[in-house]
Amino acid sequence: MRSRVAAICALLVMLSVAVSGAVATSSGQGATALQAEPANEGVTMTIDLQPNGDARWEVSTEFSLDSENETKAFETLAAEFEDGNSDVGFSVDIFKRASKAASEHTGREMAIEGVARSHSVENQTGRLTLIFTWTNFATVSDDNYRVGDAFNTSSGTWLPELRADQQLVMLPPEGFAVSSAPIGFRNETLRWEGPVTFTAEDLEVTYRPADVDTQTPGPERNDFALVGLGVLALSVLALAVYMWYVRREDDPPAPTASANGGDSDLETVDTTPDDEPATEPAEPDEDVDLDLLSDEERVERLLRAEGGRMKQATIVKETGWSNAKVSQLLSAMDEDGQIEKLRIGRENLISLPEQDTDAEN
Known part of the structure; x- marks a missing residue:
């Protein structure tokens, strides 16, 4: 031996x-x-x-x-x-x-x-x-x-x-x-x-x-400025809600039908304030500029669009990136827990962490 x-x-x-x-x-x-x-x-x-x-x-x-x-x-x-x-x-x-x-x-x-x-x-x-x-x-x-x-x-x-x-x-x-x-x-x-x-x-x-911004060209970014804008936005929203509430309290009550079941002499008035917020939020804008997304965000967006799971080769095809770039990017994302990789034969199945990664027939 x-x-x-x-x-x-x-x-x-x-x-x-x-x-x-x-x-x-x-x-x-x-x-x-x-x-x-x-x-x-x-x-x-x-x-x-x-x-x-x-x-x-x-x-x-x-x-x-x-x-x-x-x-x-x-x-x-x-x-x-x-x-x-x-x-x-x-x-x-x-x-x-x-x-x-x-x-x-x-x-x-x-x-x-x-x-x-x-x-x-x-x-x-x-x-x-x-x-x-x-x-x-x-x-x-x-x-x-x-x-x-x-x-x-x-x-x-x-x-x-x-x-x-x-x-x-x-x-x-x-x-x-x-x-x-x-x-x-x-x-x-x-x-x-x-x-x-x-x-x-x-x-x-x-x-x-290192003192030069290496991100995608765009408006200058300042963390304190972003915080200030966020506070200002919340203040404006709070003021709008308060004004709506005051208007609602000042509006007269809507006329009602007569006690005997007949119609009153007054016309029916729509009691919904003009500036009342919509009951359903607007759908998010799906027209996203891919150039503004990081590589990791593009991969996660592709996975979500495919129900949380797709083959590595499909990611290469959809992004147009090289095999080497996709392989290294997915390895890094797997280490960070952003995605999960499962080897099936000669292919890798990529899925979001919350997805079941069992092989499919």
Whole structure:
């Protein structure tokens, strides 16, 4: 029976072999995906964008350590990794080839600098971490900060996919906020979770200085002003109700029929005040400007229109968004409890939380 230590060693060998050809040079063979085969808990690539356009990368590979022997084996492998042994963990050479290809494609000089390697063991999890700085990763001007072209080569993007055990996290540069992005985000942080495929446009993100309004153009918004308007509206409504009540008290009572059942000499008067509120509220206006809705609100509106449940593929069709954007948006909404996802065969069934998500025949 193969031991757990041998399994870790075998997985690490697979990892090294797979990533050795992950990024082709611009002169030759075309770009391919990061072919890492991480053990157990997967790989996280975190891009910490810097205000000057550089990007600090942190690539972590995690391993589950369930015994003392596995922990000792991991410590041995970690020592080799920190010594720069390319047969263990992610090799920085992958990203050097990617930056060279991207530099030739964009005409912007790039380099991989400040390479460091570390490891840690915590809660029966071993982690190998590769850290480096990718210079000129983004373009910076007075009014915006753009990311995306560094993922491309003359043969296409060098990162065409993430596997199910991989994720990519992009942190904003200090002093900037997201202006446009292909997926939803939280606290200016974008997160792609595999499996997902990418085109060149799927990794393009624009930031603006944080003191600039990055929302959809429209009237300036001030929270105190909104509160004041709300108080004023309530005051006007209260005054209108009071005036109506006073008018009603001042109006003479309507004549009634005579005691003997005959009609009185006076004409019947409509006792309903002219300004009495309607007995039924007006129907809400369904003509909503979709441009004013957030992505999450559009999805919830679609679900409500379909009775609270629809397939993920239908959401892609109705919105016209890419598969990658819809997948990431729904994952974030599922985590927040805004929707529920149910896997049925090869499809996802999306429903509002109050809906029963049992599969239908």
